[in-house]
Amino acid sequence: MSTATEQTTEQTTAQSERTTRTLTFAKAITEGLRASLESDDHVMVMGEDVGRLGGVFRVTDGLQKDFGEARVVDTPLAESGIVGSAIGLALRGYRPVCEIQFDGFVFPAFDQITTQLAKMHYRSRGRLQVPVVIRIPYGGGIGAVEHHSESPEALFAHTAGLRVVTPSTPQDAYDMIRAAVASPDPVVFFEPKGRYWSKGEVDLAAAPAEGILDRARVARAGTDVTLVAYGPTVATALKAADELAAEGTSAEVVDLRAVSPIDFPTVVDSVRRTGRCVVVHEAPVFHGVGGEVAARVTEEAFYSLQAPVLRVGGFHAPYPVAKLEHDYLPSVERVLDAVDRSLAY
Amino acid sequence: MKTDATGGPDAATQDVTPLVQLVAPDGSRTADPEHAAYRERVAHLAPADLRAMYRDMVLTRRFDDESTALQRQGELALFAQGRGQEAAQVGSAHALAPQDHVFPSYREHGVLHVRGVDPVDRLRLFRGEDHGGWDPAEHNVQLYTLVIGSHALHAAGYAMGVQRDGLVGTGDAARDTAVVTYFGDGATAQGDVSEALVFAAVNNAPLVLFCQNNQWAISEPTSRQARGPLYRRGEGFGVPGVRVDGNDVLACYAVMADALERARSGGGPTFVEAYTYRMGAHTTSDDPTRYRERAEEDYWRRRDPIDRLAALLRSEGEWDEEWAADVEAEAEALGERLRTEVRALGAPPTTAMFDHVYATPHATVDEERAWLAEYESDLTEGAR
Numbered sequence: 001m002s003t004a005t006e007q008t009t010e011q012t013t014a015q016s017e018r019t020t021r022t023l024t025f026a027k028a029i030t031e032g033l034r035a036s037l038e039s040d041d042h043v044m045v046m047g048e049d050v051g052r053l054g055g056v057f058r059v060t061d062g063l064q065k066d067f068g069e070a071r072v073v074d075t076p077l078a079e080s081g082i083v084g085s086a087i088g089l090a091l092r093g094y095r096p097v098c099e100i101q102f103d104g105f106v107f108p109a110f111d112q113i114t115t116q117l118a119k120m121h122y123r124s125r126g127r128l129q130v131p132v133v134i135r136i137p138y139g140g141g142i143g144a145v146e147h148h149s150e151s152p153e154a155l156f157a158h159t160a161g162l163r164v165v166t167p168s169t170p171q172d173a174y175d176m177i178r179a180a181v182a183s184p185d186p187v188v189f190f191e192p193k194g195r196y197w198s199k200g201e202v203d204l205a206a207a208p209a210e211g212i213l214d215r216a217r218v219a220r221a222g223t224d225v226t227l228v229a230y231g232p233t234v235a236t237a238l239k240a241a242d243e244l245a246a247e248g249t250s251a252e253v254v255d256l257r258a259v260s261p262i263d264f265p266t267v268v269d270s271v272r273r274t275g276r277c278v279v280v281h282e283a284p285v286f287h288g289v290g291g292e293v294a295a296r297v298t299e300e301a302f303y304s305l306q307a308p309v310l311r312v313g314g315f316h317a318p319y320p321v322a323k324l325e326h327d328y329l330p331s332v333e334r335v336l337d338a339v340d341r342s343l344a345y
Numbered sequence: 346m347k348t349d350a351t352g353g354p355d356a357a358t359q360d361v362t363p364l365v366q367l368v369a370p371d372g373s374r375t376a377d378p379e380h381a382a383y384r385e386r387v388a389h390l391a392p393a394d395l396r397a398m399y400r401d402m403v404l405t406r407r408f409d410d411e412s413t414a415l416q417r418q419g420e421l422a423l424f425a426q427g428r429g430q431e432a433a434q435v436g437s438a439h440a441l442a443p444q445d446h447v448f449p450s451y452r453e454h455g456v457l458h459v460r461g462v463d464p465v466d467r468l469r470l471f472r473g474e475d476h477g478g479w480d481p482a483e484h485n486v487q488l489y490t491l492v493i494g495s496h497a498l499h500a501a502g503y504a505m506g507v508q509r510d511g512l513v514g515t516g517d518a519a520r521d522t523a524v525v526t527y528f529g530d531g532a533t534a535q536g537d538v539s540e541a542l543v544f545a546a547v548n549n550a551p552l553v554l555f556c557q558n559n560q561w562a563i564s565e566p567t568s569r570q571a572r573g574p575l576y577r578r579g580e581g582f583g584v585p586g587v588r589v590d591g592n593d594v595l596a597c598y599a600v601m602a603d604a605l606e607r608a609r610s611g612g613g614p615t616f617v618e619a620y621t622y623r624m625g626a627h628t629t630s631d632d633p634t635r636y637r638e639r640a641e642e643d644y645w646r647r648r649d650p651i652d653r654l655a656a657l658l659r660s661e662g663e664w665d666e667e668w669a670a671d672v673e674a675e676a677e678a679l680g681e682r683l684r685t686e687v688r689a690l691g692a693p694p695t696t697a698m699f700d701h702v703y704a705t706p707h708a709t710v711d712e713e714r715a716w717l718a719e720y721e722s723d724l725t726e727g728a729r
Binding site for chain 1: 393448451475476477480482487488490492495496498499500501502503504505506507509510536537538540541543544545621700701702703704708709710
């Protein structure tokens with residue numbers, strides 16, 4: 001008996017080792033999509049060039065070969081058509097995952113997303129569900145031309161009825177895309193394209209954590225200042241925290257994971273302990289997610305604050321030319337500068 | 346095409362050939378050989394079927410008149426009249442099979458009547474009590490869509506889903522399924538309708554795009570939406586089109602039956618232009634005297650679709666006074682029911698504004714619902 005049990009344990013361990021692989025961020029999403037396509041035959045992938053080409057970032061590489069043209073669909077080059085027809089497919093019981101090729105190209109679909117997708121469940125008093133996922137590679141730093149580096153997440157977070165999420169690690173990317181596909185709500189899934197080629201360990205066997213689309217993650221514990229980040233800026237905040245540690249300042253990094261809803265309890269709990277808060281995102285600061293976080297922290301942790309909540313992010317200018325983007329994006333240095341100002345307050 | 350000084354069409358004198366017409370405005374059946382195939386489509390319709398269509402058109406008009414009156418009395422916030430379009434709606438809807446799916450705009454009261462959507466439920470939206478009002482699954486009729494043309498894409502996607510379900514071209518009339526989207530001449534200018542044509546065409550989806558050209562998009566005549574005839578809109582997309590006399594209920598039935606069969610059998614999408622007229626205002630907030638001539642309205646009043654079917658029934662000896670009186674009594678009863686039940690519709694509780702924003706809990710919605718409930722309960726205790 002005991003021998004048999006030991007053998008089973010050994011097998012499980014071996015299996016678990018086999019299911020943990022080093023993957024790029026992009027490939028982690030591919031594997032998440034693959035798992036979703038395997039587990040539910042109503043899941044579909046649709047978008048421009050997602051089939052034979054595997055997407056311009058190769059995130060859907062190999063999926064059409066494995067799941068066929070009816071489930072991994074090369075669509076016409078029409079974003080409103082992609083999302084609008086995905087709504088119809090969802091009404092028929094399918095679970096479409098739409099790829100928008102780049103952030104700046106989502107706007108032809110903005111009407112369908114905000115007036116239709118976001119409101120179907122509400123309009124029908126819950127009789128209709130539209131479990132559509134809209135994947136959008138977003139963010140800058142890749143030396144691209146206009147419309148290829150933007151961060152429009154606040155525009156979607158401002159619309160009730162949408163869940164708006166963005167992973168920052170390959171493991172979260174793998175888990176969150178599966179959770180997004182499984183969600184009965186429409187999910188706008190922002191993928192930090194500048195992180196597509198970063199690598200990490202991904203456990204392919206574990207189920208996504210309960211509530212992963214609602215809960216922030218403390219990416220690094222600290223005591224002196226809270227850095228709130230999401231998507232591409234989590235790595236920036238972690239680098240800043242490393243430098244701060246070398247200077248003797250202990251920074252806590254909170255990865256929001258979702259900008260709708262925002263896990264305020266995790267953020268507020270952190271700020272109550274540290275007394276200082278700096279929010280970092282690539283999107284323009286003006287009317288951005290950081291303003292929402294700052295307001296909420298002020299409302300709920302006013303007496304814990306040692307300094308005003310500061311924001312580091314893009315400027316109220318169109319995303320600039322590639323030659324200037326590194327002065328536009330929130331760098332480690334600008335995060336450190338904000339932390340210095342907070343500490344000196 | 347003759348146009349008036351402002352560039353708008355003089356609808357009374359527009360050239361609308363070719364036009365599928367099976368019953369002439371005087372109620373006589375047409376006999377032109379080119380529409381013989383469409384005549385075949387209605388050959389099986391017995392006098393009882395024609396009378397059923399007449400009844401549906403009369404009830405649709407009574408719904409329209411009663412709803413307009415309720416709006417004037419302050420019982421509805423708004424109403425979009427369908428007067429004049431009864432043949433296009435009732436005729437096309439009579440050709441639908443139970444399993445077919447309808448994606449309406451917001452003026453398709455006649456289609457909804459034929460599909461069995463309760464008339465009181467149809468007014469919840471206009472009452473300001475509900476954004477929808479009925480269960481789309483019950484009669485395979487989706488909710489009204491107010492953003493012009495958006496739902497054409499939903500219909501195209503739904504039709505792609507029907508294909509994936511293997512319900513096209515099986516040869517089983519009880520299973521093969523078509524999807525219909527109804528929209529107007531104004532919607533043809535929207536990009537979403539063009540994209541719906543693209544998606545339906547490249548997927549060969551079982552979709553009928555049924556455009557009711559009622560000549561007016563609020564104040565803008567069709568000439569401000571399109572230079573060419575609308576029925577040809579699908580050609581460049583690879584979608585065949587047909588123009589039908591939208592005030593001829595039999596022609597609308599025939600053309601729709603043809604398009605539906607094509608869709609169900611795997612023949613792909615069809616664009617139908619039903620040439621008709623919006624006899625009423627765009628909505629109860631509109632004033633057509635500001636932009637169109639009385640003469641034009643008179644022209645179309647003489648082509649009333651209900652009168653035309655009545656004339657056909659009379660000329661064929663199928664008009665029965667007792668039956669006609671029953672239809673009138675039924676219309677009276679419908680009016681009475683609307684007057685009573687619409688007035689009795691209450692307002693939802695305040696916190697219902699938070700219901701169904703999401704299918705799963707969302708922290709912001711939950712917090713704000715709790716906050717408002719507490720605020721309102723404080724108010725009752727005298728707080729400001």
